[in-house]
Amino acid sequence: MGRTVRVKSFELVAKDINDVDVKLLHALSIGVGWPHRPKDWDFLRRAGHGIVAVDGIGRVFGSAMWFPYGHEFATIGLVITSPRTQAQGTGRWLMEQVFERCGDRNLALNSTHAAYHLYLSLGFTKEATVYLWQGEAVSPPPPVPALAGELSSLSTANIGEITALDERAFGANRQKLLALLSEGASISVLRRGGEAVGFSMKREFGRGHVIGPIVASNDWDAVHLTAVHLKDLAGQFVRVDTREQTGLFADFLQQSGLGVNDTVSTMSKGKRFLNRKENEPWVYGLAGHALS
Incomplete structure (x- = not known):
């Protein structure tokens, strides 16, 4: 498909997302009710690649981003x-x-x-549902069972310690x-016998904070990695x-004051994406919709 498209009486051109003022991207996401702040857009542009649909006078009418992980796989997001x-x-x-x-x-x-039916028509297959738990965290937080292992913080310099676990x-x-x-x-890391068996991150995003990714091998580990x-x-x-x-993890989120919004x-398109195995690491909390 060509790199321009005609919409009614004007023509849109595909432009690199890094060549567009972040204020225009912020206005685009606000227009559809998405919570992304300008600094969230800036982060996503550092993490991946994208295009925007602009008209002849520079107005932005759409966006799409992709985040390659090696030469065989990528996630897609920010399709607005x-x-x-x-x-x-x-x-x-934009998807074409x-x-x-990619x-x-x-x-x-x-x-x-x-967008669901559009993606179906483009050859994507549904694998799972993602639940958006959000709300104001209660005080005090709900009780948690005894921890099996040791929780500690992790510095940016030591991020390589959790890379294989995340993979x-x-x-x-x-x-x-x-x-x-x-x-x-x-960043919090859960270790047993000196080995990292789970981790979680907390960062500012949108209206407040997002906890994710959360990687753990069972619900109770995921609870501890969120509670911290x-x-x-x-x-x-x-x-x-x-x-x-x-389940236990979802119950904990509800007890913490969060609800499914x-x-x-x-x-997925091509090879199946999700492959959960019992007692193996699993992504309990997504890094973000676009990042998965």
């Missing part, structure tokens, strides 16, 4: 079309541009309800992303995006 062009084929055109740039990579994304849980190497996330995050951050966030807005709807669908 302004309300004015949502029914004009701009979203499909992404496909062209080549033969297997792809995954988290789809809103509004086992996620299915691809995210070392670059983890390093970028760590620059503005608090929640204790510092009493009364503040917190978000945890997880594929856990029920919305859902999105994890979808």
Whole structure:
């Protein structure tokens, strides 16, 4: 598909997302009710690649980003079309541009309800539901069982210690992303016998803080890795995006003052994305919808 598209009486051109004023990207996300701040957009531009749909006078009507993890896999996110062009084929055109740039990579994304049928028509298959738990963290936090292991903080300089663990849980190497996330995050690591068996990050995002990624091998480890951050966030807005709807981890989130605000669908094109195994590391909390 061409790198321009005609929408009604004007033509849109694909432009590199780094060549656009972040204020225009912020206005685009505000227009569809997404919480991304200008600094969130700046971070995402450092973490991945993207294009925007602009007209002849520089107005932004859409965006799409992709985040490659090696040569075989990428996640897609920040696919936004302004309300004015949502029914004009701009979203499909943006996705075709992404496909062209991603080549033969297997792809995954988290789809809103509004975009779900578009992604189905583009060959994506639903794998799971993501639950957006959010709210003000209660004080005091709910009690947790005795910890099996030791929790400690991790510095950015030592981020390599959790890279292999994250790759086992996620299915691809995210070392670059983890390093970028760590620059503005608090990181907790769970160790048993001196070995890292889980970790979590807390960082500012949108209306407050997001806890994610959270990587653990069972619900109780995930609870501890979340609780260690929640204790510092009493009364503040917190978000945890997880594929856990029920169970011990979901119960803990509810007891902590969070509720399911919305859902999105994890979808893949090419090789299946999710591969959960019993007693193996699993991504309990997403780094973000676009980052997965």
